[in-house]
Amino acid sequence: AQSVTQLDSHVSVSEGTPVLLRCNYSSSYSPSLFWYVQHPNKGLQLLLKYTSAATLVKGINGFEAEFKKSETSFHLTKPSAHMSDAAEYFCVVSELDDYKLSFGAGTTVTVRA
């Protein structure tokens, strides 16, 4: 069975500085990995997805994530934070060809002006 651990429940950064959100996963088979963002009172939006293609995945809004099998990690980064990046971020895993998603507990990002 798959599972996800988001290592930080809350991350606070200054506008214009890098953002790092850490995610470790556990999966019996080849996983599909996702990052979703949830802005206050809004639905979940897909940022990016990994499915055994390139290990460095580029997503929307300047986010990217690197899949490291040896470390079972899928950390999300952005080189320069913007105020609009303040939101809740979820790391999600599914087994290949399995529709069941396992969500991490979420990381709340605040951006200081």
Added chain:
Amino acid sequence: SAVISQKPSRDICQRGTSLTIQCQVDSQVTMMFWYRQQPGQSLTLIATANQGSEATYESGFVIDKFPISRPNLTFSTLTVSNMSPEDSSIYLCSVEVPVPPGYGYTFGSGTRLTVV
């Protein structure tokens, strides 16, 4: 990718009553999923709904409490029955969509339910 319209967006309900949540998708989809997000927590899958068959429920969720309908390939409802304050959560529907080279999932905007 698919666009989901979910309603109501929020509701305040009396304990012991039931609320039906609707999800309409702008394209035909095989599977629809229902999730619960309890306050301050992550998402938990309630059930998977395929058109023409009974929904498949995850451990801890039962049909009597969360009956689901899936009358066609673009629509589904989730009912929260005999509500108690513990049912206060955000409920979201989701569908599988093509995200090359495979698939991903898009979500409705959620129904924020408060039971008093």
